[in-house]
Amino acid sequence: MLNKLVNSLRKHEGQKPRHEVVEQEVETRGSDLADGHVVRGTNLEAPRLPWGANWRASTWFITLAVTMGTSTDILTYAIAIPVLPYRLQDTGYNNISALTSWLLFAYCAGICIFTPLVAWFFHKHPYRRGPLVVGILALQGALVLFMLAKPYWVMVLSRFLQGAAGTVIWTVGFALICENVDERNMGRQLGFAISGISIGQTVAPPIGGALYHKLGWYAPFIFCIIVSAVDLVLRLLVLERSDLRKYEQKRQALRLDSDHTATNNSQTETSSTNIGYLHHTTAEKEKLAGIELSPWQIIVKLASSAKGMTSLLVVFVASMIVGAMEPTLTLRVQSVWHKESDFVGLIYLAAAAPTFFTGPIIGALADKYGSEFLMFPCVILTLPFMPLLLLKKSLAGFIVTFAFATLLPNCAVALTGLEVAMVARNIEGISEIHQFAALNTAFAVSTAVGTVAGGQMYDHLPNGWTTVCWFCFGLAAFLAPFPFFFTGNKSLYQRLVHKKQNQDEGLEEATDDLINGREIHGEQRLMNANKTLSGQTTVDNMNNKSQPKNKEETAQQS
Numbered sequence: 001m002l003n004k005l006v007n008s009l010r011k012h013e014g015q016k017p018r019h020e021v022v023e024q025e026v027e028t029r030g031s032d033l034a035d036g037h038v039v040r041g042t043n044l045e046a047p048r049l050p051w052g053a054n055w056r057a058s059t060w061f062i063t064l065a066v067t068m069g070t071s072t073d074i075l076t077y078a079i080a081i082p083v084l085p086y087r088l089q090d091t092g093y094n095n096i097s098a099l100t101s102w103l104l105f106a107y108c109a110g111i112c113i114f115t116p117l118v119a120w121f122f123h124k125h126p127y128r129r130g131p132l133v134v135g136i137l138a139l140q141g142a143l144v145l146f147m148l149a150k151p152y153w154v155m156v157l158s159r160f161l162q163g164a165a166g167t168v169i170w171t172v173g174f175a176l177i178c179e180n181v182d183e184r185n186m187g188r189q190l191g192f193a194i195s196g197i198s199i200g201q202t203v204a205p206p207i208g209g210a211l212y213h214k215l216g217w218y219a220p221f222i223f224c225i226i227v228s229a230v231d232l233v234l235r236l237l238v239l240e241r242s243d244l245r246k247y248e249q250k251r252q253a254l255r256l257d258s259d260h261t262a263t264n265n266s267q268t269e270t271s272s273t274n275i276g277y278l279h280h281t282t283a284e285k286e287k288l289a290g291i292e293l294s295p296w297q298i299i300v301k302l303a304s305s306a307k308g309m310t311s312l313l314v315v316f317v318a319s320m321i322v323g324a325m326e327p328t329l330t331l332r333v334q335s336v337w338h339k340e341s342d343f344v345g346l347i348y349l350a351a352a353a354p355t356f357f358t359g360p361i362i363g364a365l366a367d368k369y370g371s372e373f374l375m376f377p378c379v380i381l382t383l384p385f386m387p388l389l390l391l392k393k394s395l396a397g398f399i400v401t402f403a404f405a406t407l408l409p410n411c412a413v414a415l416t417g418l419e420v421a422m423v424a425r426n427i428e429g430i431s432e433i434h435q436f437a438a439l440n441t442a443f444a445v446s447t448a449v450g451t452v453a454g455g456q457m458y459d460h461l462p463n464g465w466t467t468v469c470w471f472c473f474g475l476a477a478f479l480a481p482f483p484f485f486f487t488g489n490k491s492l493y494q495r496l497v498h499k500k501q502n503q504d505e506g507l508e509e510a511t512d513d514l515i516n517g518r519e520i521h522g523e524q525r526l527m528n529a530n531k532t533l534s535g536q537t538t539v540d541n542m543n544n545k546s547q548p549k550n551k552e553e554t555a556q557q558s
Contacts, residue, residue, distance in 0.1 A: 049244075049247060053239060053244060057180070057238075057244055059181050059182075059185075062176055062181075062238060063177055063189045065132075065234040066169065066173040066193045066196070067196040067199075068196065068231050069136070069173050069196070070169060070194070070196030070200065071197075071200045072200070072228050073169055073200065074196065074197050074199075074201055074204065075199075075204045076139060076143060076162060077162070078200055078201055078205060078348075079207065079220045080103075080146075080220065081327075082209045082212075082330055083220065085097070085330055085331065086212070087217060088100065096331075097327050097328065097459045098455050098459055099152070100327045100455060101327045101451045101452045101454065102156065103155060104323070104327065104447070104448070106157075106159040106160045106163070107163040108443075108448030108451070109163065109444070110160040110161060110164035110165075110166075110444075111164070111167050111443070112163075112445055113164070114163075114167045115167045115170070115437045115441045115444065116295065118168060118171050118437065119434055119436075119437030120298075122171070123431055128176045128238070128240045129235065129236075129240050131168050131172045132168055132169065132173060132176075133235050135165050135167070135172075137232070138164070139162060139228055140225055140229075141161070142162035143158075143162065143224050143225055144221075146158035146159060163444070170440040170443075173193070174193060177190060177193055178421045178424075179241065179432065180241060186367070186421055187367040187417075188364040190414075190421070191360040191362060191363020191364065191417075192363070195356050195357075195358075195414070197355070198352050198359060198410065199356055201352035202353045202356060204348070206345035206346055206348070206349045207220065207223060207345070209340075209345035213340070293430075297429070298429070298430065301429060301430050302434065302435070302438055305427065306485075307422075307486055307488075308419070308438070310487055311416035312416075312438055312439060313479060313482055314479065314483065315416055315443050316442040316443075316445070317476065317478070318409035318412060318413045319413075319442070319446040319450065320446040320449060320450035320453075321382075321406075321409055321450065321475055321476065322450070323446060323448070323449070324468050325406075325454060325472070328454050328457075328464070329344065329347070329348075331458065332458075336392055337395050347399055347402065350399050350402075350403055351402050351407070352406070355410045358407065358411050358414070359410075359414045362411050363414060363417075363418065366415055367418070370489060371415040371488050372483070372488025372490065373488075374415060375483040376480070376487065378408045378415075379408075379409075379412055379476060379479055380480055381408050382408040382409055382412075382476045383476050385401050385405040386405060386473035386476065387470070387473060388401045388405075389401055389402060389465075390466055390469055409476075416439060417439075420438070420439060421435065454471075
């Protein structure tokens with residue numbers, strides 16, 4: 001009775017009943033529902049958001065996780081490069097450079113074989129966090145196998161498995177960034193992720209050389225296992241967009257079941273997460289639309305884009321240059337300057353450290369100005385540093401030259417992620433995971449070919465290092481025209497041609513105006529002359545008429 005009396009008084013005063021006020025407050029508080037409050041009128045409890053959902057699904061945390069993944073993958077790959085020759089020498093092998101090259105080749109073969117499979121499967125089934133976790137666990141297993149291996153064929157097998165495990169981060173990881181980043185900042189975020197390559201290249205050689213020199217063969221790989229454990233934690237914390245979408249769908253269903261209106265409330269809840277997880281990714285849209293391409297159709301689609309193929313060629317050439325130098329640099333420094341593995345690691349450190357900063361910077365510049373203004377100069381400036389690597393007099397000069405010879409190609413590679421992401425969004429049936437899989441395959445094939453070619457040239461030719469340097473120079477010279485013609489939304493060639501056409505059109509217009517102006521001016525002068533002549537004739541006639549009269553007047557006066 002008392003409640004009815006209070007409600008009647010509230011209605012009489014123009015106010016809502018108390019239970020309606022409470023229900024409206026529950027509706028408008030997305031955070032209360034996220035905390036698991038019971039919806040009045042039902043026995044259902046609103047589903048909870050996962051712990052730390054806002055930052056775990058944020059752009060920067062996803063970028064951090066992928067950057068850590070690329071760093072870990074390159075770290076585990078590169079940490080053995082400066083110490084492998086010494087390990088093989090200690091175990092009694094000959095032709096060290098060639099054997100080192102084949103170990104690197106096995107790593108790249110694993111990437112090349114598994115990348116198409118990973119891209120095809122996870123485009124069809126767009127899972128992201130699960131594959132990343134499985135990939136890092138497989139990487140740890142490969143590290144343990146390589147650390148304990150003594151027969152050469154077991155070393156080759158472990159490197160092959162390591163390459164296969166690293167495939168996931170280069171395809172699924174980069175696709176995860178593209179699916180969760182605003183297009184206006186994609187170049188910057190991909191630049192951060194690609195800078196993970198620089199981090200791995202920077203810390204791996206000096207740490208690997210120092211640990212091997214002080215603690216022996218196991219130490220570098222134990223360090224890698226510890227780092228990969230940290231990477232595993234980050235991958236476990238990543239929240240996919242699909243996870244949050246499922247949560248939102250449950251909340252909306254609960255809302256409908258409890259007969260609540262959610263017009264204003266859904267806006268409040270969606271904004272509370274501060275992410276666009278309600279939008280489907282490219283792969284999800286194509287799956288919903290029933291668009292499925294065969295592997296051959298995917299290859300044809302990828303090859304149909306000149307812009308995408310140019311990015312693949314940039315990665316291919318840059319990776320081949322780096323791959324040709326990796327198995328030979330240690331031997332070159334050892335033979336000319338008589339330095340050990342720890343010093344070779346410092347050379348890699350000096351060369352790779354600047355690229356940690358250049359990746360995000362060049363990505364942000366590409367977002368603002370366009371990659372066409374950056375990629376072509378990076379390739380052109382690479383050319384003079386290749387022959388300079390032949391110098392023997394100055395070790396410091398050699399280190400600086402090697403740093404620039406690797407920095408500039410890496411800057412060009414940092415721009416390819418933005419290029420292929422834009423291409424993927426304009427080709428039906430193709431998603432970002434296909435494009436990054438193609439980049440990863442190009443990296444694997446070129447690095448494998450480069451390492452084997454560099455090692456064989458160094459071992460079997462009289463001037464092996466000279467041949468390697470000129471080989472890299474020829475590759476860069478071959479690459480140079482492609483970014484000029486096919487990079488960016490509007491390539492440098494198109495800009496120059498259109499600028500010339502505009503200048504020619506402007507010159508023609510100016511010439512026409514000048515000619516028309518001269519004609520008008522000439523006509524005006526002719527008209528003025530005619531007016532002058534006609535005016536002069538009139539004056540003369542008047543004078544002629546007035547002269548006889550003057551003579552008669554003069555005669556009369558006289």
